[in-house]
Amino acid sequence: MRLRDLFGSGGPLLGLLLVGAIFVILVGPQFVSPVNLELIARQAAIVCTAALGMTLVIVAAGIDLSVGSIVALATVTIALGLRAGAAPVTAIAGALLASALCGLVTGTLVTRLKVVPFIVTLGMMLLVRGAAKGLADERRLEAPATWLTGLLRSSTGGGFGLPPGLLGVLLLTLAVAGLLRYTRFGRHLFAIGSNERAARLCGVQVEWCQLAVYTLSATLAGLAGVLQFAKLSVGDPTVAVGLELDVIAAVIIGGGSLTGGKGSALGTVLGATIMAVIQIGCSQHGLPNWIQQIVTGGIIVLAVALDRWRERRRVGV
């Protein structure tokens, strides 16, 4: 296997190095100190987790707009569980189950009623957000402190001196990368995204794959919710509004294509990291939020434009 397979086309990695170099010049060498790098990683972790699921969906030429709402639902579910005296593990399991259920509903609607995913998940986005608010009675739910809140804190000390949450995201990345590259399911997702009719002709169980991919994506969004809860240690039904757009942006910067058949797990992680670097870098350099947004927006458009340009040159059209 070549590096090209790992990183899509190398573009996202170059982009990350470039953006990193710019902030090293602007902020100074302390920008790449271990402490700061960990800060960036923590910042990227939530988007990253949800974006890994989104990568699977986008590779199969789908889209999932409901991930932000699912993150909120997960935090509320955990808080409710903990307040009811459940063990943290049980609370997490409950949150993941609720999230998976959302994905199952999305997948069922997409495959059975043949409604386009954009519409289904747009509906699910509002529906799940509403459900989360209803469950939380439209309030932030304080929850008793447990080890959960230490998931993203470095003082608790996981393996390799990393917070356990980050270690989890790393493992998850490898798992999703392997799933896409080295399993039948992964290759089937690429085939569906590239040409659904050809996939069907080749005996790929298209409906089953789509159902699985939306369920998986929602479950990973639930996992992002667990990290979100760890970060804020409250169940907040209004958290992560608009997160789905950051998540989609991470996938696109990482080389994914909304028309399907393209995308990679490592590319997505790099995409999420690029966005985190810009956020942290801008705030450390004292740049206001609006500049951050302009830069991030520019990067998204630039990433896709560069990708298209390279593609055209290669094919020679």
Add this chain to the structure above:
Amino acid sequence: MRGIRKAFGATQALGGVSLEVGPGEVCALVGANGAGKSTLMAVLSGALAPDGGEMLLDGRPYRPRSPLEARRAGVAMIHQELSLAPHLSVLENILLGIEPTRYGVVNFPRAREAARAALAMLGHTDIAPDTPAAELSPASQQLVELSRAFAAGCRVLVLDEPTSRLGREDGRRLFELIRRLRSEGQAVVYISHFIGEVRELADRFVVLRDGQNAGGGDARSTAHDELVALMVGRRVDELYPRTPREPGEPLLEFQGKEPGGASLTVRRGEVVGIAGLLGSGRTRLLRSLFGLEPIRNGSLRVGAWSGPASPARRWQQGLGFVSEDRQQEGLAGSLSIADNLTLSRLVGLGAGPLVWPTRQDAAAQSLIERLGIRCRGPRQPVGELSGGNQQKVALGRLLHHDVDLWLLDEPTRGIDVASKARIYTLLDELVSARAAGRPRAVLMVSSGFGELLGVCDRIAVTCRGRLGPLRAAAELDETSLLGAAVGAA
């Protein structure tokens, strides 16, 4: 066009090609896939800028910067794949890009008049300008494309494989139309793989091979074999090889439901053909056998299994299907050759649910060599290959899956003679009694009656949704097949 050159990266697609066509003349442009025909026409129609050479239109320098500019200058191109906007009406499609406007607002009464005039030029006032393009038959859609050319005042008309999507009758009507346009002083460049068409229609022909002029001459006085030899650069002595075949046990049995409905049996070690006109139900029959469409009027037995099944199940039962539509259904264009070849059978390329890319590549490499697929390697996206090589990938999938019964829908449509010859050889190898291991069976649909007679052992004809009886190919000829296809026999 004189000394046109064009290179893509290191590949020289055109190395100084010249082409001339005068008013009232049909010039055929022929050549194997990848010979540079499409590139040359893309240059002519303004889609590509040449690296060198000059183009003259009516004696004046002509350098279109876009297809629209070329259309306005009077050069129109009709592509092999239809390029209509299916949601727009006939009217809007015809005038797309040249809408008559006033202050930026489309002047619909004038537009309607212009569209009617363009349709009338072709003698087809029967097409209503307000019909959505998607509701028209392929033949009518092509007429709309032609009207689009004439609405812009076309003087040089380029047709790329125009009959590949048409049935026999529609093709004949298109020829009449082209002849009439020629008599009205229109210059026509006609690209085709069908040598019969070229000899029937064209005045002159120009052969391209590997981006160079490889000859030309008078289309009618040049012998068929001579033309083929010019195109492939060598003599094609035996297009349809035949080794001894020994039909064995039936692999597929289809019994029509209605009284007197014919049955269809395909036995191991034979090639069975289905002939018929476009829309006669031949494609639907094949698709329903493979579970892509419901079986409506008959019962089916595949080996020990009877009744309908999904495509996934059919693959397991040892059937494989090649679609007539490579772009839309046959292949996943953005995926690699290796992915496309192995998609139906990833099992065995790794333990459990795993798939090892190295094993995928190894499997693909051996098929690339066996079928002579011209490519950079197993990881090249299949969409970058020429039509003939794409079709070899589509067929290679069945080899990889090692299926017993090959269902092929138009396996040689729109591909070059050399690739066709390779595919005919492959089909013969499959069913040959001398085959290593057990012989396979082939059931193929084709519009090419000559091809069916050359390749098949037995042939059935579909006509208006009905399947006729199977008859030995040796007892048939093109006339009797055509007779049965139009319902005369």
